[in-house]
Amino acid sequence: MILCDIGNSRMHVYDGISVRHLSHEEGIALFRESELFFICVNDSVRERIGREAPGWIDISQRHRLKTDYEGLGIDREAACLGIEDGVVVDAGSAITVDVMEKGRHLGGWIWPGLSAWLSAYRDVSEKLAVELVSDVELDRLPLKTEDAVSFAILASVKTMIQRFAREKRIVVTGGDAPVVAHILPGAEIDETIVFKGMKKMIKDSVC
């Protein structure tokens, strides 16, 4: 069984062993004939799949997470279903944080992704157009601009996640998972968490 999480710019394909990150073109070309279950956040890509890979099975509607959140993206839902208790952090083009407790989604919040967040500084002033210092010290006040920017981003992420995670398990996924997990002692990186949720969606709709 092949599982596929389709985002706005890339698709992530999991064959049970490893995850491949592909463009929509590449993914469709490679897996057109496969038995593939997918979720998709982008309507125009979904239409394209209907034309070019009509055998693929859209499971987006199969399961709804227990939540009071209005309009939670299906990728966030799947990631939440992949964890029973704990905090899921998806650090990609946006950084989403969702809190799960006993199989129920309690809510979550959204920062810009690290790249978009840094771009916002560039838009304010040329002097703030700096790269991320991923190992900036987070327990003492910064003493230069480069650190002041990285500290603002990373200390915010760390402080807020720890505040709401309390003793809960923290699972980090997405392209910037290594940077975010690095600042959260004890956090696990799991790039298959969305697929674990997708498996649950398929299983629950069969039983």
Added chain:
Amino acid sequence: MILCDIGNSRMHVYDGISVRHLSHEEGIALFRESELFFICVNDSVRERIGREAPGWIDISQRHRLKTDYEGLGIDREAACLGIEDGVVVDAGSAITVDVMEKGRHLGGWIWPGLSAWLSAYRDVSEKLAVELVSDVELDRLPLKTEDAVSFAILASVKTMIQRFAREKRIVVTGGDAPVVAHILPGAEIDETIVFKGMKKMIKDSVC
């Protein structure tokens, strides 16, 4: 005595009674002939003043704050000099936070301003192009996208400032001061804090 804080896009003029926020053109036209002391973060505006208002007195070099921070902007320095002990938050095109203790600057950090920060979401996805909900609840997890964005920004600002302020006084200045002060119980808004620092710079260089 007229004091003037010149930023990248606006200048802020204080006559001892009220603060006026003007474009560079307006400010120069109105106060060209006045005895005016200024600080300026923008080199091309400084050159322009040299040509168009040659009587104005640049005090940027008169005083250096006690700090180990490299490259602190003169406007941040002046704001810090305006306070002996406490945290200064300047919420403008960027949000700067600086911590002062017994007349010494301990360091600080920088977020994008609220407007630039929100733009970063817009760059990530159309679905995240939302307005700030300035009264979003900050002690419970958000349950819709609009709140999830505002919460991420405002709860980060609140949590981080309170973490480093501890029992210290918090003074907020800048165009978004009302929004930021609203989430920080006990914080004072003072749009003259930079000018208080400038007065100190002038006084100290005379004595």
